[in-house]
Amino acid sequence: MNTKQSDNLLKNKMNRRQMLKLTGAGTAGVLIGATGFGSVANSFGYSIVDDNMTATEKVPFYGSHQSGIVTNVQKHIYFASLNVIVTSKEELKDLFEMWTPLAVRMMNGEEIAEPTTNSYVAAQDTGEAVGLSASNLTITFGVGPTLFEKSKLGLGHLKPTELEALPHFPKDQLDESYSSGDLCIQACADDPQVAFHAVRNLIRSASGKVILKWTQAGFNSIPVEKNKKQTPRNLFAFKDGTGNPNVNDTKEMNDVVWVQSNESVPWMTGGTYLVARRIQMHLETWDRTALGEQEATFGRHRDSGAPIGKTGEFEDMELARKDSSGNPIIPTTSHVHLAKLVDDRILRRSFSYSSGMDPKTGVFDAGLLFISFQKHPKQFINIQNSLGRIDKLNEYITHRGSATFACFPGIQKGSFVGESLFKA
């Protein structure tokens, strides 16, 4: 491990510890939180009302960045990739202008319009989220490379050179029906119906302007211990997210996630690039694998999430450590070792999926909707290249879908989603 990396690790650890903040429990509207537990902070993890979520279960829409990126991860996602069928830049701009107040209302826990009393018209809001709280809903919008290639839209000259379909990686087995798209809407919430409702209403209001390219629902089951949220486990039972940069550290987020004014194209300042990979996880093969081999695959212990040979989840992962016979303690072909070999970092914000059966093979169709945010897609590309053919994990997973989107900067009151692009 190089110095930059160990610095980062140390910084993470400190920040994570420092950021712990006890929130006042018992406020009306907090449906979880006031549980009769003492408010003793667990050394690691988040308080149950996260630092960047509020007691009213509402995440603010307006801000310098879009929500759903550094927002602490919610329990559910409904991700939709769309193609546009509008034929002018003006119409596309109108679409985002129309979407903006709807997103604001839904993130506020409201219907997209006041309920109608006229029974001769269709209700504007599809209504299935009535009575549910805002559930920390976030809605994140992005544009894909193919949007800029539609010449009628006249956006070609504004395409960031880094916004490209990802290169083919060794072992990719991509299916176009889970790949690419002109636009994306990422809706995350602590309730699956609230997340789905958001996408459904945005799509419906854009009828005749967009069509679905692919969608995927997913979940994160977040253990709560002594009133603190813990790192969720993926379907391979390993804690997933431990090594992430600290979303509460502005400097780190500026380094890793947010496009700065001298990078990319100007309209992306304050924005970020989203990479989505639909990765099938071969549960049956994994479940037959010895515990030690599973741990060697990741370089971490399954139960604690600690680096191999250590006990605490957030202890330093010292790649250089050797055992008494001089062999590296963290296997050099382990997922985390390889992910750390390059200087690049990314913010992972993935969700598990398990929606049914793979009719071809008769096994569970389950895996990870891997999502990462980075100020430049090459951060993801460099890591994925490092994982390459040698990552032990490759034996147990298959990448089936791939898409990349440029997520707009944050929206200010009076402005609309994507304004920086349309006014560029």
Add this chain to the structure above:
Amino acid sequence: MNTKQSDNLLKNKMNRRQMLKLTGAGTAGVLIGATGFGSVANSFGYSIVDDNMTATEKVPFYGSHQSGIVTNVQKHIYFASLNVIVTSKEELKDLFEMWTPLAVRMMNGEEIAEPTTNSYVAAQDTGEAVGLSASNLTITFGVGPTLFEKSKLGLGHLKPTELEALPHFPKDQLDESYSSGDLCIQACADDPQVAFHAVRNLIRSASGKVILKWTQAGFNSIPVEKNKKQTPRNLFAFKDGTGNPNVNDTKEMNDVVWVQSNESVPWMTGGTYLVARRIQMHLETWDRTALGEQEATFGRHRDSGAPIGKTGEFEDMELARKDSSGNPIIPTTSHVHLAKLVDDRILRRSFSYSSGMDPKTGVFDAGLLFISFQKHPKQFINIQNSLGRIDKLNEYITHRGSATFACFPGIQKGSFVGESLFKA
């Protein structure tokens, strides 16, 4: 409406009111419940810790009936239909005997076996539920008609005559890949990973003995108002479950759900028949439909769930009421009117699904995993026949999958799932 029906309705209403019980909030282990709200009972609905769920988020496994039937509905389901590949009754019995303690442990929030410290073997439990609470997990087992037709198993003479694949109904468009099965495992929990984990571990432990036939995940988003759970809305935004019989009324459950000793075959006494229908809901068509037409489709108001012309969700649905011009207020072709035309009643326990896109049509693949329990499948059949071709709802839905299972009676300590069948 006939007298029996209005009696039933009245009884429901009374029981629902009577059954309200305030549970002591603030107990350690109740992660939701003690919210700072006053403990004033809402006139309708369930207290947030339901009468038949416990403050520890554990539903008991043992009892006179299986769990997951009259248990108040959880937020998530993972339903699996399996075919068996064992070739003797003995092996099948061994399978259920082996499954029993695993189900007990998982419903207790434990791993299926103590975690191994031997890193040379595969862990017995797949581990992804570690750290999550029992989440009110219920696991319900049933056997389908095809099981009894496998002559090697020698169970033919024990087949209840009423356990048959359902007849073809008008408008059915069934897909064999979402239909039938020798066995079913219904896992319901307030957490999707806990439900999936249960099915995954049961299947894995039965490797070489069963294969997946079809699976479906689903959810219910349960609004909470003033500390009381409300009736969830389906993806058509209507409250779904209002007209259900009262699960807390033993007499009613004996009338509707539980096979009595003089009915069916003896080994089914205390058991029930499960009907599962995977019903696609055409959201796009529905969303274009005027509110009044939507309400006429169900015979209820969308917002309140009340019968048309009334304001309270649980007010009497008086089918005979006419408006000033002599027309029935509840349209005679409405779903609820038709469902009430027959004397039969069923206990519905359905979940919404919305897992992705229908690749053929480009629309959301969403709908209802309709599940009902009844002491005889004819109760379902009679209602479905009444809905027949004329139910207004038919325009907006398509039945795509169908299965029926005989769910064993409850399990006593020292006994195992299905014992009554294997000892018959």
